[in-house]
Amino acid sequence: MARLKYHSEADHNIDWQLDGVVQGLHExxxxxxxxxxxxNESGGRSLPSREIVNEVIEAVIGAVFPMRLGPSDLRHQSEDFYIGYTLDAALNALLDQVIFELDHTAMxxxxTPSDHRDQAVGIVRDFAAMLPTIRCWLDIDIMAAYRGDPAARSVDEVLLCYPGVTAVIHHRLAHQLYASGAPLLARMVSEAAHSATGIDIHPGASIGSGFFIDHxxxxxIGETAIIGDRVRVYQAVTLGAKRFPADDSGQLEKGHARHPIVEDDVVIYAGATILGRVTIGHDAIIGGNVWLTRSVEPHSNVNQASLQKSPC
Known part of the structure; x- marks a missing residue:
């Protein structure tokens, strides 16, 4: 039974008339x-636990950046032991949550119910095997943030303090889970970062190296967005969908490529909204508060004034 973290010690002796509330919730x-x-569902809980998934991801992040995001008393001589111990515990906990997701998806x-353990083990092994590569990508992302912000005093400050970096760390891990076959867990990871930072990156979005979100x-950033290398975006930027096609029954169709493609070395300033499967060519600059629903050529400089003059 769940225990409340905070509760009153006073004996109020109040009748909350819960019989009716419990019955209403049952109905x-x-x-x-x-x-x-x-x-006809029976048995216990069949969905992954947000609490456990969040704990797993925080442990993995600590293992990826042990001396900066790991325990405060960690020393260099015990780094490898800490990483091995932490990842062993975290990956076993993650395995249970992946099994929950696979079972629930099948249901x-x-x-017909089946044993998804082998499939889950494969997903978690793929995730673990990618952690060194993800660390290398994140090092590039962190350097991009440090070099791209004149207010940044060190790479450590960037890693510890910048919400954009926090969001990208979670996205790199979530995207791997998404690609490996655990999209529900991936979404839980991305939404934890969304709640903490105000930055909403769907785990399906494909993002190249050296990505920097300033402020x-x-x-x-939508599910089917594709972002190239060394792209920089500022606050309140939206890479969204323009239309949401529905099937004959009126249900929204899933899986269509509906978000922008942003090529290498693009800068998108604050408040810009780019909608639909359009392409922003490499080295383009998209000005603040621009609303775009068409493709942009490489090396373009798009601002509100240029859009007002455009015949499109």
Missing amino acids: ARDRWRADHGRS RRGE GTGVV
Whole structure:
């Protein structure tokens, strides 16, 4: 049974008339399960735990950056021991959550129950094997942030303090989970960063090296966005979808490429909104508060004034 972290010690002796509340919630659950074809579900919880997933990712981040984001009492001579011990515990916990996701996905599809352990082990092994590569990518991202912000005094400050870097760290890990076959866990990881930073990057987005989000609050990057190398964006930038096609039943169609492609060395300033499967050519500069729904040639400089003069 869940225990409240904070509770009153006083004995108020108040009758909250919970019988009716409990019954009402029971009926609401029954209605939802009936509407979604889940009335025959039995057993315990079948979904991953947000709390455990967050703990796993924080442990992994500590192992990737042990002397800066690991425990405060860590010493260089025990780094490898700490990393091995931490990752062993974290990956075993992650394995359980991946199994939950695979089981739940199979149940939603109406598939016959089966043992997903081998598939889950493969997903977690792929994730673990990519951690050294992810660390190298993140080192490039951190240097891009340091070089791109004149207010940054050190790479350590960037890593410890910048919300854009925090969001990118989570995205690199979430994207690997997404690519390996655990999209629900990936979304949980990205949403933890979204809650903490105000930066919303879908784990499906493909982002090249040296990516820098300056300030960051309000940035939105959609699932099918493709971003090249050395791209820099500022706060309140949106790389979103222009249209949401629906099927014959009115349900939104899933999986279509609907977000922008941003090529190498592009800068997108604060408040810019770019919608649809358009391409922003390499070395382009997109000015603040620009609204774009068309492609832009390489080396372009797009601002509000130039858009007002354009015949498009």
